[in-house]
Amino acid sequence: MRLVIVGASLSGLRAAQAARRAGHEGELIVIGAEPHLPYTRPPLSKELLQGRQEIEDSALPVDELDVQWRLATEATGLDRARRRIRLHDGDEEHYDRLIVATGCRARRFDGPGAQLDGVHTLRTLEDAIALRAALKDTRRLLVVGAGFIGCEVAASARSLGVEVTMIDIASHPLLPFGPVLGERWAAMHRDHGIELRLGVGLAELLSDDDDQRVTGARLSDGTSLQADTVLIALGAMLNTEWLTGSGLELDPGVACDPTLTCTRDPEILAAGDIASVPAALAGGARVRVEHWTTAAEHGQLAGRNALVAHDERTAHTAPPYFWTDQYDAKIQALGCPALAEHSELLELAPDGGRFVAACVQGRLVVGVVAVNAARRLAWYRRALQTPRPLAELKEALAQEDATLGSPVGATP
Amino acid sequence: MIKVHIDLNLCQSHGECVAIAPDLFQLDENDFISWQEEVDDSRRADLEAAVNTCPMTAIRIEG
Incomplete structure (x- = not known):
C-alpha cells in the first residue's frame, strides 16, 4: 500500500510517524510546499522573534523515519478517479491512501501600499527570520490584527523595546477566547505600553514619494500614523485551492467524519488546519481548529486510520x-x-x-x-x-x- | 521498562502529558511537572502520544 501525505508540517509528520509505528511497511511519501523538513511554528512569534531561541531549535525531530520526502513541491490538483496528485512541476504522484494536511497560509493585505518594503506577514520560518531582522532597526511597529499572531508579535516586540501600535476592526483582541474576556486582554496589552486601537481597520499603507519603503498607514477612520515596520496579521487562508474540482466536499475546510475520513472518499483523510470535523463541544457541528495541538492529534490519528478500512477507524474525540x-x-x-x-x-x-x-x-x-x-x-x-x-x-x-x-x- | 526524560528547560507546563496519562505525569501547585521516570512497557502507546503531543517536544523516551 502506497500512502501519500500532502503537507510536511506538524500534522503531516505526525501522520507519517503514526503510520510507521502502526506497522505500515509500504511506501510512504510526504509532499511539502516549503523547502524545509517539518518544524514547529509556535516559537516563530515568540522565542525565535525575541532572540531567545535559534532557527535550528524549531526543527521537529524526524527520527529515523523511512519516508520519501518531496520538499519544495506544491500539490496543484487531485484526480481521484486515477488516484493521482498533480504537482507544480508537472509530475504526478500515485496513491492508494491519501492524507491531506496542507494547512493554511497568512492572509495578506490587498489594499494600496501592500507591496511596500517593510510590510510583513508571519507564517513560515523565512517570515520569522525576516521579521526578526527588521525588528532590530524598527522604532515603531504597526500590527494590523489583534489575533494570536498579532498579539504575540506585539508582546515580543515590546520585550525588544520597540514601540508598538496594534489595530483591529473588532471591538477587542483575541476573539477566539470568547466575547467577554476581551476587556482583560486589551488591558493587558495597554498595561505593557501597546497603543491599542480597536474598531478601526487599515485603509492604506504609506511611503514617502519615490520610495518603496513603508513609513506609515492611513486607517479606516481617516487618521494616519507613522511606522517603519508593519505586520499584517489578518488571520489565515486555507490551502485547499488544489482540491477544487476534485469532488471532495469543501465547507470551505475539507469535510470529514469524526474519523477524519473525507465525507465523499474513504481513501482520503484530512488532518490539521484544513480538516473540518464534528466536535462534541460544538453540539456535533463540524469545526476547523487552526491550532498546534489539533494538528498533532489529527496527524497521529489520521496516520493510524489510513491503514485500516473505514469501519475500523477510530474517532477524534479530544476537545480543541x-x-x-x-x-x-x-x-x-x-x-x-x-x-x-x-x-x-x-x-x-x-x-x-x-x-x-x-x-x-x-x-x-x-x-x-x-x-x-x-x-x-x-x-x-x-x-x-x-x-x-x-x-x-x-x-x-x-x-x-x-x-x-x-x-x-x-x-x- | 521505558525510561522517560523531560527537558525542564523546554517544558512550559502545557499539561498535554497530564491529560493523556494523569497517573504518569502531574503538575504541582505551582504548575511544575513531575513524572514517573521508569514506566512499564504496557504503557508505550500513552508515552508515545505524550511525546508526540507535547507542544515543546520536551519529552523523550528510551527503551
Whole structure:
C-alpha cells in the first residue's frame, strides 16, 4: 500500500510517524510546499522573534523515519478517479491512501501600499527570520490584527523595546477566547505600553514619494500614523485551492467524519488546519481548529486510520485545546470559547493573577479559558468532554479540593 | 521498562502529558511537572502520544 501525505508540517509528520509505528511497511511519501523538513511554528512569534531561541531549535525531530520526502513541491490538483496528485512541476504522484494536511497560509493585505518594503506577514520560518531582522532597526511597529499572531508579535516586540501600535476592526483582541474576556486582554496589552486601537481597520499603507519603503498607514477612520515596520496579521487562508474540482466536499475546510475520513472518499483523510470535523463541544457541528495541538492529534490519528478500512477507524474525540504566551501570561483554552455568549469566573487565585473562566452558551459550558492555571486545566479536560450545564459543572467543581480559590464577588 | 526524560528547560507546563496519562505525569501547585521516570512497557502507546503531543517536544523516551 502506497500512502501519500500532502503537507510536511506538524500534522503531516505526525501522520507519517503514526503510520510507521502502526506497522505500515509500504511506501510512504510526504509532499511539502516549503523547502524545509517539518518544524514547529509556535516559537516563530515568540522565542525565535525575541532572540531567545535559534532557527535550528524549531526543527521537529524526524527520527529515523523511512519516508520519501518531496520538499519544495506544491500539490496543484487531485484526480481521484486515477488516484493521482498533480504537482507544480508537472509530475504526478500515485496513491492508494491519501492524507491531506496542507494547512493554511497568512492572509495578506490587498489594499494600496501592500507591496511596500517593510510590510510583513508571519507564517513560515523565512517570515520569522525576516521579521526578526527588521525588528532590530524598527522604532515603531504597526500590527494590523489583534489575533494570536498579532498579539504575540506585539508582546515580543515590546520585550525588544520597540514601540508598538496594534489595530483591529473588532471591538477587542483575541476573539477566539470568547466575547467577554476581551476587556482583560486589551488591558493587558495597554498595561505593557501597546497603543491599542480597536474598531478601526487599515485603509492604506504609506511611503514617502519615490520610495518603496513603508513609513506609515492611513486607517479606516481617516487618521494616519507613522511606522517603519508593519505586520499584517489578518488571520489565515486555507490551502485547499488544489482540491477544487476534485469532488471532495469543501465547507470551505475539507469535510470529514469524526474519523477524519473525507465525507465523499474513504481513501482520503484530512488532518490539521484544513480538516473540518464534528466536535462534541460544538453540539456535533463540524469545526476547523487552526491550532498546534489539533494538528498533532489529527496527524497521529489520521496516520493510524489510513491503514485500516473505514469501519475500523477510530474517532477524534479530544476537545480543541489552544494556548498563547504573552508577557507573563500563559492563556490556555479548551473547547469552543468563541461560541460563548458570556463567561463566568469559576476559580480565582487570591492574588488575582491566575483564574479559570467558563465560556457559556445558553445554559451550557462550551469551553473554558485559564490564565496561568495549567494544573487546573487538566481537570477541566476530563470534566468537559461534552457541553455541560454550568450548574452541573459548578457542582462537580465543589467536590474538588485543589482549586485556585473561590471567585465570589469578582468579575473576569 | 521505558525510561522517560523531560527537558525542564523546554517544558512550559502545557499539561498535554497530564491529560493523556494523569497517573504518569502531574503538575504541582505551582504548575511544575513531575513524572514517573521508569514506566512499564504496557504503557508505550500513552508515552508515545505524550511525546508526540507535547507542544515543546520536551519529552523523550528510551527503551
